Amino acid sequence: DIVMTQSPDSLAVSLGERATINCKSSQSVLYRSNNKNYLAWFQQKPRQPPKLLIYWASTRESGVPDRFSGNGSGTDFTLTISSLQAEDVAVYFCQQYYTAFSLTFGGGTKVNIK
Amino acid sequence: QVQLVQSGPEVKKPGASVKVSCKASGYPFTRYGINWVRQAPGQGLEWMGWISADNDNTNYAPKFQGRVTMTTDTSTTTAYMELRSLRSDDTAIYYCARDPIAGMHLWLDPWGQGTLVTVSS
Numbered sequence: 293d294i295v296m297t298q299s300p301d302s303l304a305v306s307l308g309e310r311a312t313i314n315c316k317s318s319q320s321v322l323y324r325s326n327n328k329n330y331l332a333w334f335q336q337k338p339r340q341p342p343k344l345l346i347y348w349a350s351t352r353e354s355g356v357p358d359r360f361s362g363n364g365s366g367t368d369f370t371l372t373i374s375s376l377q378a379e380d381v382a383v384y385f386c387q388q389y390y391t392a393f394s395l396t397f398g399g400g401t402k403v404n405i406k
Numbered sequence: 407q408v409q410l411v412q413s414g415p416e417v418k419k420p421g422a423s424v425k426v427s428c429k430a431s432g433y434p435f436t437r438y439g440i441n442w443v444r445q446a447p448g449q450g451l452e453w454m455g456w457i458s459a460d461n462d463n464t465n466y467a468p469k470f471q472g473r474v475t476m477t478t479d480t481s482t483t484t485a486y487m488e489l490r491s492l493r494s495d496d497t498a499i500y501y502c503a504r505d506p507i508a509g510m511h512l513w514l515d516p517w518g519q520g521t522l523v524t525v526s527s
Contacts, residue, residue, distance in 0.1 A: 332513035341501055341517035342451065353515070385451060392511045393465035395441070395453040 294318050294388050298398035304406040311373040313401045315386035320366045323390065330390035333362055333371045336400075337382045345384075346371065373403070381405060408432040410502050410518035417524045418492050425488040426521045428502030435483040436460045437508040442476060442487045444498040445520075454500075456511060457485060492525045499523075 295318040305311040321330045329349035334342035344353045346362040349369055359374045373380055386398040413427040428440060442454040455466035457476040464476050475488045485502055500521045503514035 330512070341503075341520050342514075343517075344506075344513060344515040347506070347513045387451075387513060389512045393456060394467065395514070397451040397453070399450045 293394050294396050296396050296398040298401050302402040304404045305376045306406045308375050311376050311403055313371040313384050315369045315398050317367045321388045321390040322366050329365055331369055332387045334385045335382045408516055412518040412521045415522040422492050423490040424523050426500050428485040428518050430483045439505040440485040441503045443501045446498045494525050497525045
């Protein structure tokens with residue numbers, strides 16, 4: 293299985309400041325034939341299911357605010373919240389879909405307000 | 407709109423089985439696969455397996471092979487996940503989540519609301 297490692301486990305950011313979450317895969321999730329990174333990001337608030345934010349590592353899902361952005365390629369990825377809002381308090385997960393029938397997730401990063 | 411609505415919470419004794427349902431609406435049911443993912447209390451997400459709603463082909467994570475069965479009922483557009491020989495560490499929220507694009511198994515979207523399964527003697 294591809295192991296997804298997120299860092300940090302948690303972070304506290306002031307309102308309006310930038311939050312950056314890292315996700316590293318144990319092997320590349322870049323599919324050479326189409327030059328796409330098979331990585332998604334999710335947001336999970338308490339007592340709710342995960343909500344898709346980003347797929348193909350950097351494509352924002354419809355309706356997701358543009359303060360959320362994804363970057364990276366190969367094995368190293370980041371999710372950035374450019375200006376943290378109160379409603380962004382949540383746990384964020386990365387997910388690889390490079391191995392179609394062995395999907396794996398990062399351990400999650402909890403974002404709080406400082 | 408696309409919706410996945412899951413069955414209610416369950417409390418089971420060790421060794422028992424549980425069957426969770428996932429009622430789909432708002433899209434052509436047989437064109438999209440359904441995944442099952444679980445989340446133990448305060449923990450991360452664990453993919454359990456996938457079923458094609460078209461032909462009932464399945465792919466299970468090795469950890470659950472032999473203990474899980476995923477099925478669909480196209481007449482009611484409902485997917486099911488049965489887990490047998492339950493242990494205390496099976497206590498978790500179980501989610502169904504659809505493939506995002508017809509015929510393509512990629513990220514997971516949308517998700518059901520989750521079903522809490524508690525295993526306790």
